[in-house]
Amino acid sequence: MALPKHTELHYRIWHYFYLAICTAVFFFLVAPLFVIFPLSFNAEEFLSFSDGMKSLDPDAFSLRWYKDMIYGTKNPWGLAAKNSFIIAIFATIGSVLLGTVAALGLSSRHMPYKGIIMAVLISPMIVPLIISGVAIFFFMAKSGLAATHTGIVLAHIILGTPFVVITVTATLSGFDHSVTRAAASLGSNPVNTFMKITLPLILPGVISGGLFAFVTSFDEVVVVLFLAGLENTTIPIQMWTGLREQLSPTILAVATCLIILSTLILVTAELLRRRSERLRGINR
Amino acid sequence: MSSETNQILTTDGIPLEVSLKKAERRNKIKAFLLVAPLLLFLLITYVFPIGDMLMRSIDDKMVTEMLPKTFKAMEKWDGKELPEEEVFKAFYLDFRQLVDEKREGKLSTQLNYTKNGFKSIIKKLRRKSKSFEEGNYKEQIMAVHKRWADVEYWKAIKRRAPAITGQKYLKGMDMYKNESGEIVSVAEDRRIHRILWLRTLEIAFFVTLFCFLMAYPIAHLLATLPMKYSNLLMICVLLPFWTSLLVRTASWMILLQQQGVVNDFFVWIGLVADNARPEMMYNKTGTYVAMTQILLPFMVLPLYSVMKTISPSLMRAGKSLGGTPIVAFWKVYFPLTIPGIGAGCLLCFILAIGYYITPALVGGASGTLISNQIAFHMKSTLDWSFASAMGLMLLTGVLAIYWVYNKLVGIDNIKLG
Numbered sequence: 001m002a003l004p005k006h007t008e009l010h011y012r013i014w015h016y017f018y019l020a021i022c023t024a025v026f027f028f029l030v031a032p033l034f035v036i037f038p039l040s041f042n043a044e045e046f047l048s049f050s051d052g053m054k055s056l057d058p059d060a061f062s063l064r065w066y067k068d069m070i071y072g073t074k075n076p077w078g079l080a081a082k083n084s085f086i087i088a089i090f091a092t093i094g095s096v097l098l099g100t101v102a103a104l105g106l107s108s109r110h111m112p113y114k115g116i117i118m119a120v121l122i123s124p125m126i127v128p129l130i131i132s133g134v135a136i137f138f139f140m141a142k143s144g145l146a147a148t149h150t151g152i153v154l155a156h157i158i159l160g161t162p163f164v165v166i167t168v169t170a171t172l173s174g175f176d177h178s179v180t181r182a183a184a185s186l187g188s189n190p191v192n193t194f195m196k197i198t199l200p201l202i203l204p205g206v207i208s209g210g211l212f213a214f215v216t217s218f219d220e221v222v223v224v225l226f227l228a229g230l231e232n233t234t235i236p237i238q239m240w241t242g243l244r245e246q247l248s249p250t251i252l253a254v255a256t257c258l259i260i261l262s263t264l265i266l267v268t269a270e271l272l273r274r275r276s277e278r279l280r281g282i283n284r
Numbered sequence: 285m286s287s288e289t290n291q292i293l294t295t296d297g298i299p300l301e302v303s304l305k306k307a308e309r310r311n312k313i314k315a316f317l318l319v320a321p322l323l324l325f326l327l328i329t330y331v332f333p334i335g336d337m338l339m340r341s342i343d344d345k346m347v348t349e350m351l352p353k354t355f356k357a358m359e360k361w362d363g364k365e366l367p368e369e370e371v372f373k374a375f376y377l378d379f380r381q382l383v384d385e386k387r388e389g390k391l392s393t394q395l396n397y398t399k400n401g402f403k404s405i406i407k408k409l410r411r412k413s414k415s416f417e418e419g420n421y422k423e424q425i426m427a428v429h430k431r432w433a434d435v436e437y438w439k440a441i442k443r444r445a446p447a448i449t450g451q452k453y454l455k456g457m458d459m460y461k462n463e464s465g466e467i468v469s470v471a472e473d474r475r476i477h478r479i480l481w482l483r484t485l486e487i488a489f490f491v492t493l494f495c496f497l498m499a500y501p502i503a504h505l506l507a508t509l510p511m512k513y514s515n516l517l518m519i520c521v522l523l524p525f526w527t528s529l530l531v532r533t534a535s536w537m538i539l540l541q542q543q544g545v546v547n548d549f550f551v552w553i554g555l556v557a558d559n560a561r562p563e564m565m566y567n568k569t570g571t572y573v574a575m576t577q578i579l580l581p582f583m584v585l586p587l588y589s590v591m592k593t594i595s596p597s598l599m600r601a602g603k604s605l606g607g608t609p610i611v612a613f614w615k616v617y618f619p620l621t622i623p624g625i626g627a628g629c630l631l632c633f634i635l636a637i638g639y640y641i642t643p644a645l646v647g648g649a650s651g652t653l654i655s656n657q658i659a660f661h662m663k664s665t666l667d668w669s670f671a672s673a674m675g676l677m678l679l680t681g682v683l684a685i686y687w688v689y690n691k692l693v694g695i696d697n698i699k700l701g
Contacts, residue, residue, distance in 0.1 A: 011609060018501060018505075019505075021501050022501050022502050022505045025498045025499075025501065025502045025580075026502060026517065026520050028498070028577060028580075029520055029521065029524055029577060029580055029581075030520045030523065030524065032532065032535040032536060032539055032577060033523065033524065033527060033531075033532070033535060035535055035538055035539060035545055036531070036534065036535050036538065039538065046543070047538050047541070047543075047544070048538075048543050048544060048545060048548060049545065049548070098321055098322040098325060099322065101318050101319075101321060101322070102318060102319045102321070102322035102323070104318050105314075105315045105316065105317070105318025105319035105320075106315075106319060108311065108314070108315035108318075110308065110311035110312045110314070110315045111312070111315040111316065111319070112312050112315075112316060117319060117323060119686075119690065120323065120326060120327075120331065121319075121322060121323065121326065123326075123330075123331075124326070124330060126634060126682065126686050127334075127638075127679060127682065128634075128637065128638020128639075128640075128655060128678060128679070128682060129638065129640060130638060130640045130655040130658050130659060130675065130678075131334070131337075131638070131658075131675045131676075131678060131679050132330070134337060134658065134662060134668075134671060134672065134675050135330060135333035135334045135336070135337055135675075136329065136330065136333060137662075138333045138336050138337065138340070138668075139328075139329050139330075139332075139333040139336070154329060155329075157325075158325075158326065158329055158330050161322060161326070165322075215526060218528075219528045219529055219530070221529070221530060221641060222640055222641065225659075226662065236528070236530055239528075239530040239531075239534065240530060240641070240645075243530065243533065243534055243537065243645050244644075244645065247534070247537060247538070247541075251534060252534070252538075255528075255530075255531040255534055255535070258527070258528045258531050259527055259531060262523070262526040262527045262528065262531075263523065263526075265526055266519070266522055266523055266526045269526070270519075270522070
């Protein structure tokens with residue numbers, strides 16, 4: 001953003017001041033994430049940069065915390081990772097199925113009571129997690145689903161569907177309904193029309209909603225803390241316990257893996273969003 | 285021209301109006317059936333359980349069910365003098381029943397909540413009542429302990445007659461109902477909940493303010509830069525947004541601890557002495573810093589999406605009409621961004637007011653919020669009805685903001701990423 005030549009001095013100063021502020025804010029946003037990265041390779045047991053690390057001595061770096069994460073004795077991370085992935089995958093499938101179908105109904109202009117129903121469907125995203133946690137816990141305890149995978153999956157479907165509903169309705173808002181009518185007039189039944197015409201067009205929205213649902217489930221800790229037994233421990237629960245009891249560098253190794261995972265998800269989501277906007281003819 | 289003669293008919297002879305209405309209704313049902321599975325699922329697993337919280341928070345059936353005969357007999361009692369023999373007899377019968385079922389301990393705990401001093405006299409009554417003789421229970425019970433002859437204790441029992449109570453809500457605001465039924469505040473040094481509510485509001489307010497002050501310039505930069513730069517910078521906003529909350533909290537714990545990176549840096553540039561490193565975590569500072577960074581993307585994204593739609597020619601027009609850049613910004617640009625500001629601030633505030641994980645990890649004792657108190661009662665004291673009451677008080681506040689948000693922004697205008 002170069003300034004025009006005739007800019008007066010005090011505006012010039014103001015402009016550079018503004019850029020400096022922006023840089024500082026971006027630094028504040030991103031820098032904390034990058035602190036974890038080098039510290040997870042620390043050869044020592046401390047959570048600050050050792051003198052050896054500052055002088056880039058290769059002996060000060062090691063993979064010992066990654067080894068501990070994978071092979072450590074009485075290591076909880078393997079079970080936690082397995083549980084996290086199983087729960088997140090099933091919760092994503094459930095959220096995407098329920099959410100997409102509901103979004104199709106909501107986008108119809110014939111939908112009665114749209115406002116209030118939308119408000120109910122979105123509410124798990126707005127209501128503070130602690131309240132959702134208490135309410136869902138009461139339900140699961142009554143129906144005997146507390147401390148089971150099924151219970152946690154159901155809880156995460158509740159929390160994940162609003163994201164799917166929002167992204168899919170957004171995709172459907174630019175959807176040209178004449179194509180489905182064209183399909184129907186050519187003799188296609190509604191299910192066939194959905195699978196062959198509608199779904200491919202709204203797929204970017206469905207997948208990005210699914211990514212949101214996946215991340216929500218994979219990161220969720222408040223509700224799981226109420227529901228999980230020892231068998232159902234997940235990565236967030238292990239991190240929570242670890243952070244509360246003692247900060248060990250193994251947690252940083254796990255955190256680094258999680259940052260890499262979220263970077264991958266971010267890139268996928270961004271690519272999908274751009275593709276969806278291109279398909280819907282929104283030029284930015 | 286009567287409508288009957290001129291009715292337009294469809295090919296199969298049904299009036300068009302009827303046929304259209306039928307089609308309309310069919311479409312409505314079709315749309316509703318698509319939404320129904322999710323709606324039903326949420327109602328059963330989510331909305332009704334929130335209603336269940338409401339029931340639990342006002343539920344006070346325990347004592348009512350333990351002393352059914354007593355409360356029946358007490359209906360005729362005016363509550364001024366000591367009750368008649370009839371009440372004492374009913375109380376004795378209820379009490380014997382409870383002792384047989386070994387539930388008198390629960391009764392004493394419950395009555396002790398209402399008035400101190402019940403524990404010991406109920407224990408004594410249990411021992412003595414084994415050798416009670418038939419008839420004249422009033423004399424016999426009063427002989428057990430002098431408090432049984434005190435009308436205040438009988439009044440206390442009568443107060444537990446209703447099956448529902450608002451007592452948990454009063455407790456959530458550090459108030460209670462005294463002996464004469466007035467609602468009063470607890471002693472000044474015991475008002476822990478009010479402090480928590482105020483602190484929650486204060487932290488949510490300032491976190492929102494800090495987020496706004498930091499998000500406005502960078503959202504503006506993102507909206508005005510050419511695409512290829514702004515896409516790159518957008519990743520800086522989205523990466524924290526997609527990263528696990530616990531990872532971000534962990535990174536702040538590493539940065540802010542006493543031997544942490546920030547303190548190391550301060551010592552290195554000579555800002556503080558090595559032996560006087562400030563405590564930046566396990567207090568309010570930690571909560572403020574970490575929550576601001578975590579919620580910042582939620583402020584940037586709505587601001588950015590509004591600023592993106594503002595044409596740069598408007599600012600140029602403002603300047604060409606003689607406004608200095610500051611005037612042009614204040615009179616033209618800023619008013620146009622108000623919808624984004626409203627959306628971002630409300631979203632941040634709603635999220636901040638219910639925050640739990642981050643304050644619990646970096647907040648220590650002075651930086652915890654109302655959510656932490658709710659979790660404490662759910663897990664440690666197991667006073668679920670009190671946790672429910674506080675949860676619903678918080679929920680009412682959030683729903684009020686949600687309602688405003690819906691009016692201002694429209695719930696279907698929420699944008700993600």
